Amino acid sequence: MVASFSSCSSVPALVIVFSIYLSTFSLVEAGDNGGFSVDIIHRDSLLSPFYDPSVTHFERLQNALRRSMSRANSLKQFAISPFDVSSQVVSDNSGSYLMKMSFGTPPVERFAIADTGSNVIWIQCKPCERCYNQKVPLFDPNKSSTYRNLSCKSKECDLLDSKLRVCAPKTNDCEYNNYYGDGSSTRGFLATETFTLSSTSGKSVTLLEKIFGCGHNNQGTYDEGESGLVGLGGGSLSLISQLKSSIGGKFSYCLVPFEKENVTSKLNFGSEAVVSGDDVVSTPLVRKDPVTFYYVTLEAISVGNKRLPYKNSSKAVAEEGNIILDSGTTLTFIESNFYLNLESEVKKLIHGESFVDPPFLRLCYEPGTDVNVSVTFHFSGGADVKLKPLNTFFRNSKEAICFAIVPYPSVDDVGIFGNMAQMDFLVGHDLEKRKVYFKPADCSKH
CATH class of the missing domain: 2.40.70.10 (Acid Proteases)
Structure with missing residues (x-):
């Protein structure tokens, strides 16, 4: 959600519940x-x-x-x-x-x-x-x-x-x-x-x-x-x-x-938000308008051993601040032409007949199909975030297991790294150092 104030009168995305009790601080x-x-x-x-x-x-x-x-x-x-x-x-x-x-x-x-x-x-x-x-x-x-x-x-x-x-x-x-x-x-x-x-x-x-x-x-x-x-x-x-x-x-x-x-x-x-340890990676926060969003730079996505440079059709290299970290969006959205290359590489590693689950899940398989493929997001600064199986595919229905990454409908959109990709990671924001930290975690025990 983006909130701002405007001069006219008259508000609403996927909801998980933050249970926070606000009192005097x-x-x-x-x-x-x-x-x-x-x-x-x-x-x-x-x-x-x-x-x-x-x-x-x-x-x-x-x-x-x-x-x-x-x-x-x-x-x-x-x-x-x-x-x-x-x-x-x-x-x-x-x-x-x-x-x-x-x-x-x-x-x-x-x-x-x-x-x-x-x-x-x-x-x-x-x-x-x-x-x-x-x-x-x-x-x-x-x-x-x-x-x-x-x-x-x-x-x-x-x-x-x-x-x-x-x-x-x-x-x-x-x-x-x-x-x-x-x-x-x-x-x-x-x-x-x-x-x-x-x-x-x-x-x-x-x-x-x-x-x-x-x-x-x-x-x-x-x-x-x-x-x-x-x-x-x-x-x-x-x-x-x-x-x-x-x-x-x-x-x-x-x-x-x-x-x-x-x-x-x-x-x-x-002090409770500090993310530390040997398995922590970090990437710079990029200053862009609107300042509401937490922008980072996605340089590539790897599927297995195949690294795919992340850029849209009109750019020679990845643009700074090309993806938003958003806890309010479930799926991860990426540039549509790049998505086609990503989907192709994922299909090569999965033995099974894929199908589309309308209206927007493009890559699905029957339950029981082995969809355990290695997917890594390479953010700038050497932050390689290797997704877990629960971050890449999810059981959408009794009939379908679907890829949790989907394309934007046009080619120039800023991507969204959604909450399904962030689950079982400790994700830390340091607004003074202008960095985001990722650490694999069992969030049910954190």
């Missing part, structure tokens, strides 16, 4: 490199508050794949044409994780979509001009002793482009308008509030005077259990950026495979 604010970890829960897992036992595993997976395609289409629009920020925000409610957060004093718990491809934090608030249905009551800022609207003259309001904010008549409060690529939107007041998280150590973490949007006009195809969105992207209003100095610019996550439905994943901050 004495641990981080006091220093200590903000070292703490929180549980993150796959949206469709047995531990999710949205788990529906009447929906089969394959039905949940199909829903996730559809959200993934919708999200990828939105992300590519914004990554290719970031100049039109004021009129388009690419976020949508198909993000892969939810965070369980507490807002205000006294704290009120809410679930919100958490997304590394989005910048803004917002929840639905009273009074509501127009809101989507949610099970829990709307957040009432009048009942919180720590809520404060921000003035249009404040430095926090200045973080918004002038085209993306409105000054409220009479009060001169800072109003935001946030529109997303799928047609959903949120509008309300930019404010500060206390958030509370419950770390895996059992200690509460309090975040004081953090900037968020109190949404009074919100539209989109949201689940009624979702109260808003938490941006974890690179923009100045995201949770990561607001905590940057406290956590030393470090965060990491370890995502458990889909089939482990009763195990939580982890999101780590500060």
Whole structure:
């Protein structure tokens, strides 16, 4: 998801659930490199508050794949044409994780979509001009002793482009308008509030005077259990950026495979987010617009012993920042012409009749086929990330095992390294050193 603020009114990709309890952040604010970890829960897992036992595993997976395609289409629009920020925000409610957060004093718990491809934090608030249905009551800022609207003259309001904010008549409060690529939107007041998280150590973490949007006009195809969105992207209003100095610019996550439905994943901050060891590789983060995304450079993909240089048909070499690391997209998307070469090499190593599983899974085999092929992503800086079998093929239905890498429909798109490729890897971001780290891990034990 990409979040930004725009001057009009009216929001939604594959969702895994980040279970984070947001509280007041004495641990981080006091220093200590903000070292703490929180549980993150796959949206469709047995531990999710949205788990529906009447929906089969394959039905949940199909829903996730559809959200993934919708999200990828939105992300590519914004990554290719970031100049039109004021009129388009690419976020949508198909993000892969939810965070369980507490807002205000006294704290009120809410679930919100958490997304590394989005910048803004917002929840639905009273009074509501127009809101989507949610099970829990709307957040009432009048009942919180720590809520404060921000003035249009404040430095926090200045973080918004002038085209993306409105000054409220009479009060001169800072109003935001946030529109997303799928047609959903949120509008309300930019404010500060206390958030509370419950770390895996059992200690509460309090975040004081953090900037968020109190949404009074919100539209989109949201689940009624979702109260808003938490941006974890690179923009100045995201949770990561607001905590940057406290956590030393470090965060990491370890995502458990889909089939482990009763195990939580982890999101780590500060000293707890350091990725170290002999088997760690790192690649530079590339500075590009929009700053929301975490761009890296993919130089090649190897299948077995065959190394395929990664470039599209119009480039002689791989372009810097040609792929986004995104926890909110399930599949991995790559340039379409390159994909054809990759698919051809994969087919050579698999003994079986392949078929297409509409609408977008191009390389599938019957269950029981040996699809254990070696696939390695070669990122710049010598970061060779060898995928595990669970990262390359997945059981899409009772009749099909499918390749988890798919092509973009056009040749010049920035790729997406999705969450299925990142499962059972500890993936660390260091925004001060401008690096991303990868380490193979059993995320169910991490």
